[in-house]
Amino acid sequence: MLRLAAFLLCLLTPLGVTAQTEAVEEDVVLGLSQKRVRITANFDGSEILLFGAIKRNAPQPEGELDVIIAIAGPSEPVVVRRKERRFGIWINTESVDVSAAPSFYAVSSSRPLDEILSENANNQYRITADRAVWTLKSEAAFAEAVLRIRSNNGLYQRNEGAVEVAEQALFRSTVQMPANLTEGPYIARVFLVRDQKVISLHQTVIDVRKVGLERFLFNLSREQPLIYGLLSLAIAIAAGWGASSAFRLLNRG
Amino acid sequence: MQIYLPIAEVSVNAFLLLGLGGMVGVLSGMFGVGGGFLMTPLLFFIGIPPAVAVATEANQIVASSFSGLLAHLKRKTVDLRMGVVLLIGGLIGAAVGVFVFNYLKSLGQVDLLVRLCYVVFLGIIGALMFIESLRAIRKMRQSGGVAPAKRKHRGWVTALPFKMRFRTSGLYISVIPPIMVGVLVGILAAIMGVGGGFIMVPAMIYILHMPTKVVVGTSLFQIIFVTAFTTLLHATTNFTVDMALAVLLLVGGVIGAQIGTRIGVKLKAEQLRILLAILVLVVCGKLALDLLLQPGELYSIGDVEGH
Numbered sequence: 019m020l021r022l023a024a025f026l027l028c029l030l031t032p033l034g035v036t037a038q039t040e041a042v043e044e045d046v047v048l049g050l051s052q053k054r055v056r057i058t059a060n061f062d063g064s065e066i067l068l069f070g071a072i073k074r075n076a077p078q079p080e081g082e083l084d085v086i087i088a089i090a091g092p093s094e095p096v097v098v099r100r101k102e103r104r105f106g107i108w109i110n111t112e113s114v115d116v117s118a119a120p121s122f123y124a125v126s127s128s129r130p131l132d133e134i135l136s137e138n139a140n141n142q143y144r145i146t147a148d149r150a151v152w153t154l155k156s157e158a159a160f161a162e163a164v165l166r167i168r169s170n171n172g173l174y175q176r177n178e179g180a181v182e183v184a185e186q187a188l189f190r191s192t193v194q195m196p197a198n199l200t201e202g203p204y205i206a207r208v209f210l211v212r213d214q215k216v217i218s219l220h221q222t223v224i225d226v227r228k229v230g231l232e233r234f235l236f237n238l239s240r241e242q243p244l245i246y247g248l249l250s251l252a253i254a255i256a257a258g259w260g261a262s263s264a265f266r267l268l269n270r271g
Numbered sequence: 272m273q274i275y276l277p278i279a280e281v282s283v284n285a286f287l288l289l290g291l292g293g294m295v296g297v298l299s300g301m302f303g304v305g306g307g308f309l310m311t312p313l314l315f316f317i318g319i320p321p322a323v324a325v326a327t328e329a330n331q332i333v334a335s336s337f338s339g340l341l342a343h344l345k346r347k348t349v350d351l352r353m354g355v356v357l358l359i360g361g362l363i364g365a366a367v368g369v370f371v372f373n374y375l376k377s378l379g380q381v382d383l384l385v386r387l388c389y390v391v392f393l394g395i396i397g398a399l400m401f402i403e404s405l406r407a408i409r410k411m412r413q414s415g416g417v418a419p420a421k422r423k424h425r426g427w428v429t430a431l432p433f434k435m436r437f438r439t440s441g442l443y444i445s446v447i448p449p450i451m452v453g454v455l456v457g458i459l460a461a462i463m464g465v466g467g468g469f470i471m472v473p474a475m476i477y478i479l480h481m482p483t484k485v486v487v488g489t490s491l492f493q494i495i496f497v498t499a500f501t502t503l504l505h506a507t508t509n510f511t512v513d514m515a516l517a518v519l520l521l522v523g524g525v526i527g528a529q530i531g532t533r534i535g536v537k538l539k540a541e542q543l544r545i546l547l548a549i550l551v552l553v554v555c556g557k558l559a560l561d562l563l564l565q566p567g568e569l570y571s572i573g574d575v576e577g578h
Contacts, residue, residue: 108565232277254521262341
């Protein structure tokens with residue numbers, strides 16, 4: 019019956035993703051409401067629905083099953099700077115290069131993470147955001163600053179209880195993608211967890227990119243910066259000239 | 272209506288930008304200033320990255336100055352020869368300014384530099400204007416509206432070599448002071464994202480002793496070319512000119528400027544100047560507080576250079 023449900027779900031969603039071919043007893047069949055996020059001129063964030071079913075090759079084991087969904091944006095090196103008071107004013111003094119920090123990171127889980135995931139499993143699969151920001155131990159304050167600033171901007175999210183699991187077999191969750199997204203492949207991982215251990219991992223990619231005018235302007239500014247600059251000036255001059263002649267006509271009329 | 276800015280990579284309300292453009296446009300029309308010194312800090316406040324704000328504002332100033340220059344050219348109140356001399360200085364200054372800007376950006380100090388420049392220059396100009404307009408108003412009350420006698424003191428400017436005749440301004444002076452003024456304004460334009468009219472106009476009157484009627488037109492002439500050059504430099508070295516942002520700001524700005532000009536005609540010069548001085552001091556004070564008070568977040572995240 020469950021298999022049938024999973025099969026139907028797969029059929030119903032054109033975006034249904036086939037599970038990884040690992041030999042596990044419980045596996046994930048995942049669907050997404052969209053596999054692409056298009057950043058258009060009036061983009062103000064996006065909501066992605068992830069849903070799926072659990073496929074079993076054996077009878078259901080003991081213990082409650084939990085689901086964790088982690089979505090990570092492209093990882094980039096960043097510089098983190100700290101302000102200090104010098105000569106009476108606050109200026110940047112110390113800085114640390116963080117070799118990798120995802121531009122976006124959302125972890126959703128069916129129950130509080132502390133209760134369902136062991137420290138070891140978290141370390142092994144790098145599930146929570148603090149495991150995704152790489153710095154030296156001595157620079158922990160700077161890594162914490164990245165987590166704090168990006169959490170405040172809605173770029174790092176921890177949504178405990180946001181995954182609904184029904185009958186130990188079906189799950190669904192929505193993830194809010196904020197408006198200030200950067201482009202690139204976003205990797206969505208779905209973990210099945212039982213007894214504090216990860217028993218299955220399923221991975222898929224959500225493609226976030228600028229489209230249309232946004233894409234055109236961005237590419238032009240990087241590939242033909244001189245033409246882009248001249249075009250900006252031409253628009254500026256046309257607008258200034260247009261406005262003054264329009265108002266002159268208005269005054270005359 | 273939210274709009275995603277392709278270069279700044281932030282999403283902001285389009286009407287907020289149109290409104291800001293319009294508001295600053297009204298003020299710039301009223302006071303006859305470019306408005307860059309107000310717009311750039313306002314863009315910082317709404318969360319546009321400073322590098323993008325400075326570069327884009329340079330582009331917007333081209334638009335807002337252009338219609339003004341056309342009007343002055345028609346009235347023949349532009350000293351083209353002086354404008355070209357100031358421009359030569361301005362281009363050198365802009366190149367130096369963008370170089371300094373990029374160097375400090377790599378050190379992570381560009382925010383500080385931009386803010387410090389604002390605090391220092393807005394503070395000085397605002398205070399001077401405030402004191403002078405207060406004095407003018409007091410004098411008007413005492414003497415019943417007699418204009419103060421014009422000083423004929425030329426000083427060190429006449430003693431320098433490389434003299435040149437500027438017919439429109441009726442001057443025969445060395446080219447060194449105008450070039451120096453141009454360089455200074457060019458540096459400021461590149462670093463602060465302003466036209467620099469608020470520095471150049473007093474410098475033209477008090478240092479170069481140019482007649483007041485050609486000062487504004489000539490400064491607009493210089494500003495357009497220097498800010499256009501700055502825009503190109505920022506666009507090709509930093510990729511920080513945001514066309515979508517510029518368009519929204521300048522649509523609001525050019526409309527606002529036309530309205531502002533109409534309001535400005537109805538107010539007295541001294542009242543205008545004291546209002547402008549207060550405005551400048553308020554912006555300066557806000558920026559100074561940001562530097563002096565402990566920020567809520569001591570850490571900031573920046574891009575790795577060359578990325």
